[in-house]
Amino acid sequence: MSDKTKSRDFHQARWNEPIIFDLSTPGERGILLPEMEPEIETSAGDALGELPGDLKRLSPPGLPEMAQMRVLKHYLRLSQENLGADLNVDIGQGTCTMKYSPKINEQFAASPQLSGLHPVQDENTVQGALEIMYQLEQFLKAISGMDRFSLQPGGGSHAILAIVSMIRAWVDDRGLSDTKDEIITTIFSHPSNCAVARAKGFKVINIYPDPKTGRPDLEAFKEAVSDRTAALLITNPEDTGIYNENIKELTDLVHSHGGLCSYDQANANGILGITRAVNANFDFCFFNIHKTFSSPHGCGGPGCGVVGVKEHLIPYLPVPLTSFDEASNRYYLDYDVPKTIGKIKDYYGVIPAMVRAYAWIRSLGAEGLLEAARVAVLNNNYILNRIRAMKGTEAPYAEGEHRVEQVRYSFQPLKEETGCGFDEVQRRICDFMCHIWSSHEPFVVPEPFTIEPTESYSKQEIDEYLAALEKIIEEARATPDVLKTAPHNSPIHHVAEHEYLDDPKLWAVTWRMYKNRFEGYFEPKKEQQ
Amino acid sequence: MTRKFIHPYIPNSVPEVQQEMLQEIGVKAIDEFYECIPVEQKVQGKLDLPDPLLSEAALKRHVEGILARNQPAGNMISFLGGGCWDHHVPAVCDEIAARSEFLTAYAGEPYEDHGRFQALFEYASMMAELLDVEVVNIPTYDGSQAAATALSMACRITGRPEVLVAASTAPDRLSVIKGYLYPDIKVNLFDYDTDTGLTDLDDLSARLSNQTAAVYFENPAFLGYLETRGRKISALAHERGALSVVWTDPASLGVLSPPSAYGADLTCGEIQPLGIHMFMGGGRAGFIGAPDDERYIKEYPSRLFGIAPTTHREWGFGDVAWERTSFASRETSKEFVGTASALWGITAGVYLALMGPEGMRELGENCIKRTRYALNKMAELPGIKAPVIGTHFFKEFVVNFDGCGKTVAHINAELLSRGIMGGLDLSQNYPGMGQSALYSLTEKRSREDIDCLVNELEKILST
Incomplete structure (x- = not known):
C-alpha cells in the first residue's frame, strides 16, 4: 500500500454550534426589506389595522434575531459539520449513485436565466427551458427505448407514485378494479414500490431471493403471478448488484396474465448503453435524475424522477408534457393527454435538475455514458474482489459471479467474531472521512452494507476507502472499544440513548417541543415528571 | 472517436489504471462483467445521442445559448x-444552498452529517414558531403534496374515509389532492360565495357527516382574498369530529394569524416564498404542522428529526419514530417517503433566521x-x-x-x-x-x- 492510499489522519470540524435560538439577540437584524414609499403608505392607509381581529397575528413569531454575518457563520459551521459527496469518498451510500455533480452544471442551474422564470410566463419567453425539457426527453427515450417521458415527479418514490397511479387508472379504465388488485415486487426493490402500491389500493406480494443465486425466486414468482396481477414493479440489477437474466421471462409471464411491468431503474448506472428497459419488454420505467444523471442529492432532495412509458400508456401520463410544433418552430406545454392522471406535482417538475441532466448527457454523449457505466462496473468488481478477501465480511449470493454497479455485503462474520457489526463500523468509519449507509430494512442480508462506487472515484480514492475498512476490521479484533465508543473525530459523539427517538414521552422534533419537555441539558421539566 | 475516451468526470478511464484493476480482479476485459446480460437484451450499437461537447467551454457556450432564449420574470x-x-431571495440563502457540503450530501448518519440534521431540526423549529405549532416535518415534494398528505393523515387519525375540500382550492393543487387520495379516500367539495370568496357555511354544514375526516380550506385563498371565518369553519369541523386542515402562505404569517390560532389541527403549505427561487415552478417544498400529540406524530410519513443527547453532552439528532416510514416498514408504513426537498428546508431555515420576527412582519x-x-x-x-x-x-x-x-x-x-x-x-x-x-x-x-x-x-x- 502506498502512502497515498493509507487511511488518513482525519478530524471533521467540530464547532459545538448552539441551537440557533440560543444565538438570538433582541433587536439584531439579518436583512432589511424595502421601505414603503409615502404614496403607498397614504393609499394603503391602515390596511393592517382594518383586518378582522381573527386574522391579525397577536404576538410576533418566536424566530431568532440575528445579524447577517452571524446567520451566515452559523450555517457555514453547520455545513462544515456535514460531509457532502464533494468532500468524502461517498461510495458507502450504496443504492444512491453518489457520482460527481459537475460544477459547470451548477452554474447553469443557478443562472438567473433559469432561477428567475415564473411557471406561467408566456411560453414564448421560456423557449430555452422548454427546449431543454424536450431534448432531455429525447435523450431519455434513446437511453431507455421508451416512447414518451414525464419529467414531473420530484424523486424516485414520486416517480413510483406516478407509475402506480397510471396502473390504477389503467386497471379502473378496464373495469378490472375488483379482479386485478395485486402488485408483485421483490424484497430487494426499493421500499417505495410496495409502499406506494399499498397506498394506491393494491395488495402487495414481495418475492424473496433464491438463497443461492440471489435472483428473485423464480418458482415463488411463477406461483404469485395470476390474473389478479395488475403489475410487476421490479429493480434490475437489484440492490445486490446481481443482474437477473430471467427478467424477460418475468415480464412475459406478467404480460401473459394481462398485467403491466414497471422497471425501477434506480440502479441504472452500470447498464447505460448496455441494456434498455424496452429490451426486457417493460411498459414503464423511471430514472432518478439525481442519481444516474448527476444532479446533486441536496441532503435528500430536491430530486427528480423521470417516468418513461410505452406507446399504449402515453394517454395516462401526468400533464403537461413538453412538445414541439414544427410549423411554428416552438416548444409548448402539452395538455392534450386524454386519460391523464392529472398532476402529481406543482407545475412541471424540478427544472434545475433537468438542466443539470441535460448538460451531463451533452458533456458525455453515447460513448461517455457507456464509459461511465463500464467504469462504474469495473470499480465495483475491483471493490468486490478486495472485500471478499477481507475476513469478517461476506458478499451473500451468487458466489464467484461478477456484479453490476454495487454489492450488498454483510458484517455478520465480524459481528459473530468480535461483537462489532454494522452499527459499530458505521460509527467508526466517519472517523476516516468515509460513510456507510444504514436503511436496508428488512435485513434479509444481516448486518448489511452496500458499496456503490460509481464512475467518479479514482482507484486511489477507492483504495483509501478500502484501507479504512480494513483498519476498522483490525480494530474490531484488537481494540473493539474504539468501535463501540465511536465516533471520535466527528462533529458529535455517540447518540447512545435511542429512547429519545423511540419513546413518545421523550420526543422533541422542534426546539419548542424540547423547551416544553426539558430544561437545561435533557433534564425533564418538573411538571412532566 | 478513435482515441480512448478519458473524460474528466471518469478518472478510471486511464487504460493503465483499468489494466491494473482488471489484473487484480483476474479478468481480461470489462466486457466480462456484462456476460450476465443475455445478448438479446443488449443494446446493439451506440445510443442515439448527440456527439458530446467535450470541453467545458463548448458545453457552457451551448447551454448558456439555450438559456439565453428565456426572458425571466x-x-x-x-x-x-x-x-x-417573485419574492426577494437573500444572498445568504443562495450562499448556503450552494455549499458543496449541503448540496452534494445525501443520507449520511447523524455523526458525519450532523450539520444537515441540526439545520433541518432548526428549520422545523423556526417553522413551528411561525405556524405556532409543535411539530413540523422535513419537507415534502411541494405544498400540494403537503396538502394531500395532511388530508391522508387526517383520515388515519380520525379513522374516517372522506374529506371536504373548499371548491376555492387552487385548481392544480386540487388535481394533486384528488389524484393522491384516490382510490381510498373520497374528496367532496364545498362551495364559496363568488362575491366575498367566503366559505358557504350552510353548504359546509350540510355536507359534514360522521364520515368526514377533515375540512380543508386555503388562507389566503388561491384568488388572493382572505377567509375571515376560519374559526367558525374549524368549529363546524370539530363539532362533527372532523379535523380542520388549513393551507397557508408562510410569507403572510408575520402579520396574519397562523391557522392554529383559528382552530386548524393540521397546517400545510409551500415554502417557496421563504428564500427559494421560482425556477419555473421547480423550486418547491411543502410543510405540515401539527400539535404535540402522539396520534398526529405517528401518522406522518415524512422524516422527523428529533434532538437527543450524546455520550459527551452535545446536541445529537436522529430519526424519530423511524418505524412509521416506508424505509423501515415497506408496505405497512404510513404512505411512503423518499428523496423530496431537504435542501430547500435548509434554505428556508436560513431565510427565517435572516428575517426574524421583524423581517417577517415587514414582509x-x-x-x-x-x-x-x-x-x-x-x-x-x-x-x-x-x-x-x-x-x-x-x-x-x-x-x-x-x-x-x-x-x-x-x-x-x-x-x-x-x-x-x-x-x-x-x-x-x-x-x-x-x-x-x-x-x-x-x-x-x-x-x-x-x-x-x-x-x-x-x-x-x-x-
Missing part, C-alpha cells in the same frame, strides 16, 4: 403569482400595503373591476377586464412588449369570471413598478 416587472411568487406589511396600493390604482382605470372577489387581501387580487372589451391574453401580450408581465390569466380555469386576471404583488414591486403598470394599462385599454 425575475428580470422584468412581473405581477405573476398564483402559487409561485407581510409590504405585501398587504403594496397590494392595496395596486388595487386602488387599478380600480381607478375605466372599464376595470377590481377586486372581483373578496374583501381583504394578502398579496394577490383578481382584476376583471370585461368592461374594456379586451381579453387578458391581448392585454398581457401588450404588457409583455413593454417589459411587464401582467397577472395570471384566469379565463380558462374560471370561465364564470370572464376576462379576469390574478395580480400578485411582492415586496419587490415598487411604487414605480406599479405606476408603470397602471400607465401602460391605461394606454393599452384606450386603444
Whole structure:
C-alpha cells in the first residue's frame, strides 16, 4: 500500500454550534426589506389595522434575531459539520449513485436565466427551458427505448407514485378494479414500490431471493403471478448488484396474465448503453435524475424522477408534457393527454435538475455514458474482489459471479467474531472521512452494507476507502472499544440513548417541543415528571 | 472517436489504471462483467445521442445559448403569482444552498452529517414558531403534496374515509389532492360565495357527516382574498369530529394569524416564498404542522428529526419514530417517503433566521400595503373591476377586464412588449369570471413598478 492510499489522519470540524435560538439577540437584524414609499403608505392607509381581529397575528413569531454575518457563520459551521459527496469518498451510500455533480452544471442551474422564470410566463419567453425539457426527453427515450417521458415527479418514490397511479387508472379504465388488485415486487426493490402500491389500493406480494443465486425466486414468482396481477414493479440489477437474466421471462409471464411491468431503474448506472428497459419488454420505467444523471442529492432532495412509458400508456401520463410544433418552430406545454392522471406535482417538475441532466448527457454523449457505466462496473468488481478477501465480511449470493454497479455485503462474520457489526463500523468509519449507509430494512442480508462506487472515484480514492475498512476490521479484533465508543473525530459523539427517538414521552422534533419537555441539558421539566 | 475516451468526470478511464484493476480482479476485459446480460437484451450499437461537447467551454457556450432564449420574470416587472411568487431571495440563502457540503450530501448518519440534521431540526423549529405549532416535518415534494398528505393523515387519525375540500382550492393543487387520495379516500367539495370568496357555511354544514375526516380550506385563498371565518369553519369541523386542515402562505404569517390560532389541527403549505427561487415552478417544498400529540406524530410519513443527547453532552439528532416510514416498514408504513426537498428546508431555515420576527412582519406589511396600493390604482382605470372577489387581501387580487372589451391574453401580450408581465390569466380555469386576471404583488414591486403598470394599462385599454 502506498502512502497515498493509507487511511488518513482525519478530524471533521467540530464547532459545538448552539441551537440557533440560543444565538438570538433582541433587536439584531439579518436583512432589511424595502421601505414603503409615502404614496403607498397614504393609499394603503391602515390596511393592517382594518383586518378582522381573527386574522391579525397577536404576538410576533418566536424566530431568532440575528445579524447577517452571524446567520451566515452559523450555517457555514453547520455545513462544515456535514460531509457532502464533494468532500468524502461517498461510495458507502450504496443504492444512491453518489457520482460527481459537475460544477459547470451548477452554474447553469443557478443562472438567473433559469432561477428567475415564473411557471406561467408566456411560453414564448421560456423557449430555452422548454427546449431543454424536450431534448432531455429525447435523450431519455434513446437511453431507455421508451416512447414518451414525464419529467414531473420530484424523486424516485414520486416517480413510483406516478407509475402506480397510471396502473390504477389503467386497471379502473378496464373495469378490472375488483379482479386485478395485486402488485408483485421483490424484497430487494426499493421500499417505495410496495409502499406506494399499498397506498394506491393494491395488495402487495414481495418475492424473496433464491438463497443461492440471489435472483428473485423464480418458482415463488411463477406461483404469485395470476390474473389478479395488475403489475410487476421490479429493480434490475437489484440492490445486490446481481443482474437477473430471467427478467424477460418475468415480464412475459406478467404480460401473459394481462398485467403491466414497471422497471425501477434506480440502479441504472452500470447498464447505460448496455441494456434498455424496452429490451426486457417493460411498459414503464423511471430514472432518478439525481442519481444516474448527476444532479446533486441536496441532503435528500430536491430530486427528480423521470417516468418513461410505452406507446399504449402515453394517454395516462401526468400533464403537461413538453412538445414541439414544427410549423411554428416552438416548444409548448402539452395538455392534450386524454386519460391523464392529472398532476402529481406543482407545475412541471424540478427544472434545475433537468438542466443539470441535460448538460451531463451533452458533456458525455453515447460513448461517455457507456464509459461511465463500464467504469462504474469495473470499480465495483475491483471493490468486490478486495472485500471478499477481507475476513469478517461476506458478499451473500451468487458466489464467484461478477456484479453490476454495487454489492450488498454483510458484517455478520465480524459481528459473530468480535461483537462489532454494522452499527459499530458505521460509527467508526466517519472517523476516516468515509460513510456507510444504514436503511436496508428488512435485513434479509444481516448486518448489511452496500458499496456503490460509481464512475467518479479514482482507484486511489477507492483504495483509501478500502484501507479504512480494513483498519476498522483490525480494530474490531484488537481494540473493539474504539468501535463501540465511536465516533471520535466527528462533529458529535455517540447518540447512545435511542429512547429519545423511540419513546413518545421523550420526543422533541422542534426546539419548542424540547423547551416544553426539558430544561437545561435533557433534564425533564418538573411538571412532566 | 478513435482515441480512448478519458473524460474528466471518469478518472478510471486511464487504460493503465483499468489494466491494473482488471489484473487484480483476474479478468481480461470489462466486457466480462456484462456476460450476465443475455445478448438479446443488449443494446446493439451506440445510443442515439448527440456527439458530446467535450470541453467545458463548448458545453457552457451551448447551454448558456439555450438559456439565453428565456426572458425571466425575475428580470422584468412581473405581477405573476398564483402559487409561485417573485419574492426577494437573500444572498445568504443562495450562499448556503450552494455549499458543496449541503448540496452534494445525501443520507449520511447523524455523526458525519450532523450539520444537515441540526439545520433541518432548526428549520422545523423556526417553522413551528411561525405556524405556532409543535411539530413540523422535513419537507415534502411541494405544498400540494403537503396538502394531500395532511388530508391522508387526517383520515388515519380520525379513522374516517372522506374529506371536504373548499371548491376555492387552487385548481392544480386540487388535481394533486384528488389524484393522491384516490382510490381510498373520497374528496367532496364545498362551495364559496363568488362575491366575498367566503366559505358557504350552510353548504359546509350540510355536507359534514360522521364520515368526514377533515375540512380543508386555503388562507389566503388561491384568488388572493382572505377567509375571515376560519374559526367558525374549524368549529363546524370539530363539532362533527372532523379535523380542520388549513393551507397557508408562510410569507403572510408575520402579520396574519397562523391557522392554529383559528382552530386548524393540521397546517400545510409551500415554502417557496421563504428564500427559494421560482425556477419555473421547480423550486418547491411543502410543510405540515401539527400539535404535540402522539396520534398526529405517528401518522406522518415524512422524516422527523428529533434532538437527543450524546455520550459527551452535545446536541445529537436522529430519526424519530423511524418505524412509521416506508424505509423501515415497506408496505405497512404510513404512505411512503423518499428523496423530496431537504435542501430547500435548509434554505428556508436560513431565510427565517435572516428575517426574524421583524423581517417577517415587514414582509407581510409590504405585501398587504403594496397590494392595496395596486388595487386602488387599478380600480381607478375605466372599464376595470377590481377586486372581483373578496374583501381583504394578502398579496394577490383578481382584476376583471370585461368592461374594456379586451381579453387578458391581448392585454398581457401588450404588457409583455413593454417589459411587464401582467397577472395570471384566469379565463380558462374560471370561465364564470370572464376576462379576469390574478395580480400578485411582492415586496419587490415598487411604487414605480406599479405606476408603470397602471400607465401602460391605461394606454393599452384606450386603444
